[in-house]
Amino acid sequence: MRIESGSCVLRPYHAADRERLAILANDMLISRNMTAMFPYPYTDDDADQWIRRCIKASRPWENLAVEVDGEYSGGIGLHRGSGEKHRVAQMGYWIEPSLWGRGIMTDAARAFTSYAFDTFPVDRLQATVFGWNAASARVLVKCGFVEEGRLRAAIARFGETTDELIFGLLRSDHEAAD
Ligand SMILES: CC(C)(COP(=O)(O)OP(=O)(O)OC[C@H]1O[C@@H](n2cnc3c(N)ncnc32)[C@H](O)[C@@H]1OP(=O)(O)O)[C@@H](O)C(=O)NCCC(=O)NCCS
Numbered sequence: 001m002r003i004e005s006g007s008c009v010l011r012p013y014h015a016a017d018r019e020r021l022a023i024l025a026n027d028m029l030i031s032r033n034m035t036a037m038f039p040y041p042y043t044d045d046d047a048d049q050w051i052r053r054c055i056k057a058s059r060p061w062e063n064l065a066v067e068v069d070g071e072y073s074g075g076i077g078l079h080r081g082s083g084e085k086h087r088v089a090q091m092g093y094w095i096e097p098s099l100w101g102r103g104i105m106t107d108a109a110r111a112f113t114s115y116a117f118d119t120f121p122v123d124r125l126q127a128t129v130f131g132w133n134a135a136s137a138r139v140l141v142k143c144g145f146v147e148e149g150r151l152r153a154a155i156a157r158f159g160e161t162t163d164e165l166i167f168g169l170l171r172s173d174h175e176a177a178d
Contacts (some may be wrong), residue, residue: 001060005111007104007132010064013054017065017072022047023152024073024096033133034094041159046119060119064094066108070095073099076112080120087123093139100135109143113169124173130155131163141165 003010022044024030025171031040040048054063054111063077074095091112095105116125127145136148145167154164 003064003111003115005067006107007102008073008108009067010108010111010115011067012061013051013063013075014072015051015055018047018051020072021051025094027097028158029097030094032093032160033130035076036157040093062113064103064112064121065119066093068095068099068104073153074105074108075109076105078112078116078120078125080122087121089122089125090122091116091125092128106142109139112120113143113174117171119176122152125169127167129167130157131165132160137165137167140169142175143169146173 001012014119014144022042025038026040028040031038031042054061057063062079063075065072066074066076068074074093076091076093078089078091080086081090090108093105093106093112094108113125116122125132125145127140128138128141131150141147146169147165148168149166151166153161155162
């Protein structure tokens with residue numbers, strides 16, 4: 001499985017991604033914008049566990065590697081809700097800082113939202129963004145997400161507090177835009 005998306009390719013994780021993941025992900029610029037599931041420091045063990053989990057995961061793939069110029073450079077994925085949230089999936093992503101500002105994550109997220117609605121029985125994709133993360137908010141807006149709410153002072157990460165912004169994209173909006 002391989003999704004070409006302009007500046008990048010989305011594909012399943014390989015064992016060979018472990019080494020670059022351990023180097024690229026160990027970066028405060030990334031961790032401070034991600035949930036605590038993405039630690040700092042990001043150790044070799046963290047990389048190992050993530051790669052094993054992705055490779056073992058049941059299909060269809062919920063997490064994909066982002067490859068730029070043939071190199072593993074980041075990740076994008078979703079987590080499906082359960083119970084009354086079973087028609088909702090939470091989306092997350094990151095890319096190495098040396099590639100920021102080139103439109104790569106916008107390409108990746110556009111391709112991934114289409115993949116997600118084509119592949120999973122969900123009606124809503126959701127993303128939560130820390131208040132200081134204007135770049136991520138902009139990526140979502142460019143992909144058709146709507147800013148739906150702001151939870152004030154809901155995030156405390158590495159000693160700093162900020163708001164949590166909720167973005168949503170409905171299947172119906174996505175289909176209407178196609
Ligand atoms: C957020 C992130 C994925 C963006 O990736 P990217 O490939 O640089 O994104 P793009 O280049 O596609 O788009 C970024 C947009 O944000 C804009 N932007 C960047 N910094 C900005 C800022 N400080 N204020 C306002 N807009 C900003 C860019 O100008 C661009 O918009 P434009 O195309 O309208 O000019 C990347 O910065 C990252 O991995 N950050 C760390 C992890 C993270 O934040 N993950 C998301 C968690 S919700």
